[in-house]
Amino acid sequence: MFSILLTLNASFGQTRNIAAIAKDSTHYLQVTGIVISDSMYRIPYVRIIDINTKRGVIADYYGYFAIVAHPGDTLLFSSLGYKRKYYVISDTTRLESFSLVQILKEDTLSSDPVSVYPWPSREEFADYFVNMEIPDDDVERARKRLTPQEMAFVGALLTGDALMAYNSGQQMYYQSIYTRGQGPQNNLLNPSAWADFLNGLGTGEYRISP
Numbered sequence: 001m002f003s004i005l006l007t008l009n010a011s012f013g014q015t016r017n018i019a020a021i022a023k024d025s026t027h028y029l030q031v032t033g034i035v036i037s038d039s040m041y042r043i044p045y046v047r048i049i050d051i052n053t054k055r056g057v058i059a060d061y062y063g064y065f066a067i068v069a070h071p072g073d074t075l076l077f078s079s080l081g082y083k084r085k086y087y088v089i090s091d092t093t094r095l096e097s098f099s100l101v102q103i104l105k106e107d108t109l110s111s112d113p114v115s116v117y118p119w120p121s122r123e124e125f126a127d128y129f130v131n132m133e134i135p136d137d138d139v140e141r142a143r144k145r146l147t148p149q150e151m152a153f154v155g156a157l158l159t160g161d162a163l164m165a166y167n168s169g170q171q172m173y174y175q176s177i178y179t180r181g182q183g184p185q186n187n188l189l190n191p192s193a194w195a196d197f198l199n200g201l202g203t204g205e206y207r208i209s210p
Helices: 002-025 122-131 138-145 148-157 162-178 191-203
Strands: 029-037 047-050 055-058 064-069 074-078 085-088 097-104
Touching (some): 047 064
Antiparallel strands (some): 029 064, 047 055, 047 074, 074 085
């Protein structure tokens, strides 16, 4: 008789648990909140998944989220660069909504180095390596610009060197000192200038236009 009552009590207890579960499955509550890091920065686009119902949402750029769940459900928070975090909703809560501030700890990810090449195969790389045109670097371009032919061409375009420019500047400076406080010198009245001009005509330095 005792064993029969025990069985009946056990069966009655299972029936109550099943009824409680069925009742909780109809109890919806809205979970809203924000996801931040352990440095108190908002984490954008965090994935929040209800493991029990397999439904989920993605937080916005500012870390805000809203998801509908049941009492007793487990929420999984995950984001690249952060450790996963589980939050279990109390199975005894009768709230219709509540807010949550979830903190995720930063996680260091490491992977093997990856080398990216623009050639899909070794054969194409070998063909490109053999037939490629090597561009001139700065040293090679400077060496080409310093060849005798190039220097002669550039020298022909120049009207004077640094020494000539210095001498011309000094001459103008001395001329300004010589005529300081006076009008500029007029070589039309300078006998020495006329003598140089006439001597130049005999040597062909000056040409007379017909």
